[in-house]
Amino acid sequence: MKFKKISVIGLGYIGLPTAAMFASRKIEVVGVDVNQKAVDTINEGRIHIVEPDLDMLVQAAVHGGYLRASTTPEPAEAFLIAVPTPFKEHHEPDLAYIESAAKAIAPVLEKGNLVILESTSPIGATEQLTQWLARERPDLKFPVDGSEECEVHVAHCPERVLPGKVVRELVANDRVIGGMTPACSQRSVELYRSFVVGECVITNARTAEMAKLTENASRDVGIAFANELSLICDKHDIDVWELISLANRHPRVNILEPGPGVGGHCIAVDPWFIVSSAPEEAKMIRAARRINDAKPHWVINKVKEVLFSILKNQPDRSARDIKVACMGLAFKADIDDLRESPALEIAEALNEDLPCTVFGVEPNISEMPANLRGVLELREMDEAIDAADIVVMLVDHREFKTIQPNRMLGKELVDTRGVFRGKHQAAMSLWTPVNTKRSTTDENSNGIRNTTGGDKDGSASVGVEERLAV
Numbered sequence: 189m190k191f192k193k194i195s196v197i198g199l200g201y202i203g204l205p206t207a208a209m210f211a212s213r214k215i216e217v218v219g220v221d222v223n224q225k226a227v228d229t230i231n232e233g234r235i236h237i238v239e240p241d242l243d244m245l246v247q248a249a250v251h252g253g254y255l256r257a258s259t260t261p262e263p264a265e266a267f268l269i270a271v272p273t274p275f276k277e278h279h280e281p282d283l284a285y286i287e288s289a290a291k292a293i294a295p296v297l298e299k300g301n302l303v304i305l306e307s308t309s310p311i312g313a314t315e316q317l318t319q320w321l322a323r324e325r326p327d328l329k330f331p332v333d334g335s336e337e338c339e340v341h342v343a344h345c346p347e348r349v350l351p352g353k354v355v356r357e358l359v360a361n362d363r364v365i366g367g368m369t370p371a372c373s374q375r376s377v378e379l380y381r382s383f384v385v386g387e388c389v390i391t392n393a394r395t396a397e398m399a400k401l402t403e404n405a406s407r408d409v410g411i412a413f414a415n416e417l418s419l420i421c422d423k424h425d426i427d428v429w430e431l432i433s434l435a436n437r438h439p440r441v442n443i444l445e446p447g448p449g450v451g452g453h454c455i456a457v458d459p460w461f462i463v464s465s466a467p468e469e470a471k472m473i474r475a476a477r478r479i480n481d482a483k484p485h486w487v488i489n490k491v492k493e494v495l496f497s498i499l500k501n502q503p504d505r506s507a508r509d510i511k512v513a514c515m516g517l518a519f520k521a522d523i524d525d526l527r528e529s530p531a532l533e534i535a536e537a538l539n540e541d542l543p544c545t546v547f548g549v550e551p552n553i554s555e556m557p558a559n560l561r562g563v564l565e566l567r568e569m570d571e572a573i574d575a576a577d578i579v580v581m582l583v584d585h586r587e588f589k590t591i592q593p594n595r596m597l598g599k600e601l602v603d604t605r606g607v608f609r610g611k612h613q614a615a616m617s618l619w620t621p622v623n624t625k626r627s628t629t630d631e632n633s634n635g636i637r638n639t640t641g642g643d644k645d646g647s648a649s650v651g652v653e654e655r656l657a658v
């Protein structure tokens with residue numbers, strides 16, 4: 189049976205594209221969000237987040253009369269829940285948003301409805317959702333104990349799209365569908381078939397929950413390996429980008445890229461759901477989280493070493509004169525999402541710790557989030573580079589990749605994402621080191637000073653500490 193009306197609860201990075209995609213297939217969609225501003229924006233046919241091609245999709249869906257947003261749920265045939273699933277203190281999963289979504293839709297549920305949990309969830313969350321619904325609606329039969337006798341079907345279908353490519357991946361990706369019963373899975377497949385061309389693979393709810401967590405933990409472990417390599421390479425004066433590209437020439441090796449840390453609300457969060465469910469067993473997953481969480485502190489120290497070196501080499505300057513441009517604040521390239529962003533963490537810490545002028549450059553936002561307004565200055569890319577003494581490349585946004593190497597002349601560069609790696613390598617081939625033990629700052633023949641090493645002898649000229657003081 190085809191679905192004529194569906195409801196998506198939570199209209200953020202996942203819920204809004206999903207709602208718009210169903211609407212694009214001429215299904216009536218009611219999107220529900222507790223954020224009135226988001227609801228109003230969507231009802232005007234506009235979007236409140238940055239995601240390529242989503243603006244056109246939402247505009248067409250709203251103006252075509254297939255998508256509307258509301259703060260209150262109303263009856264529908266299927267409900268998809270895409271609310272946040274953060275962790276609490278001590279990295280315990282926080283299911284409060286799912287619980288409040290369950291309580292909000294429970295009064296409008298009817299026999300024959302389908303409820304799908306799309307939020308990334310710890311093992312057992314779909315069972316918990318089913319129990320919350322059953323408690324609210326004792327008049328309806330739910331698949332609480334896996335009973336096929338249910339009147340409302342419940343399933344977990346984790347979302348696995350990549351921010352920046354959501355519109356394409358929603359359609360193309362395979363879906364893992366874990367019903368509370370086989371019939372729940374089957375009904376969910378019928379729903380997703382409205383627009384998914386990828387394969388819909390059926391499993392049970394707990395395996396579907398663990399599958400999504402495993403995907404993200406796998407990425408996290410891979411990035412932790414690359415980040416650990418970046419520290420080892422720094423210690424041994426080896427270019428980590430070159431090293432990885434060489435190792436990856438092995439037919440069965442595929443090392444991921446290092447960076448300033450791991451951010452976002454998926455990879456930096458979801459592995460903890462596994463750790464908290466099996467603390468004794470999840471040793472490697474926990475270690476990877478710790479390695480990736482430590483990387484921003486390493487970058488912060490690297491910038492401090494660079495500043496120290498400037499003050500050592502230029503005795504007439506004080507730290508107050510030095511300007512630091514933090515290039516990129518989002519948690520990854522070409523998006524506006526600052527959640528759990530290591531780049532933002534680094535920029536904030538440098539701004540707080542150093543007497544220098546620190547500014548952030550983020551082409552995907554027009555103003556700083558409310559908590560940083562008046563604290564950390566947002567600048568345009570060109571203006572920031574011109575002004576900066578130290579350029580800290582934190583995100584490989586497409587705008588940054590177009591920066592010509594000569595713009596960095598006379599500046600110190602801390603490149604955590606390898607944005608300048610090709611350009612730098614070309615320049616490095618012309619560069620002849622005068623000393624095999626590299627100092628903090630290596631200047632190549634193009635005049636780009638790329639910092640990968642530290643002030644290894646730890647020496648400092650007299651007066652540097654004084655000039656570092658706030």
Ligand SMILES: NC(=O)c1ccc[n+]([C@@H]2O[C@H](COP(=O)([O-])OP(=O)(O)OC[C@H]3O[C@@H](n4cnc5c(N)ncnc54)[C@H](O)[C@@H]3O)[C@@H](O)[C@H]2O)c1
Binds near residue numbers: 292
């Ligand atoms: N963003 C991603 O790339 C991505 C990818 C895969 C999975 N996920 C998962 O999808 C889920 C949603 O993530 P997101 O990035 O879309 O989050 P988001 O914060 O962008 O959107 C969530 C929305 O839910 C709304 N909301 C909160 N409580 C609500 C309630 N009770 N009723 C109605 N609306 C409510 C919020 O106002 C917000 O607009 C999370 O579990 C996340 O881990 C996200």
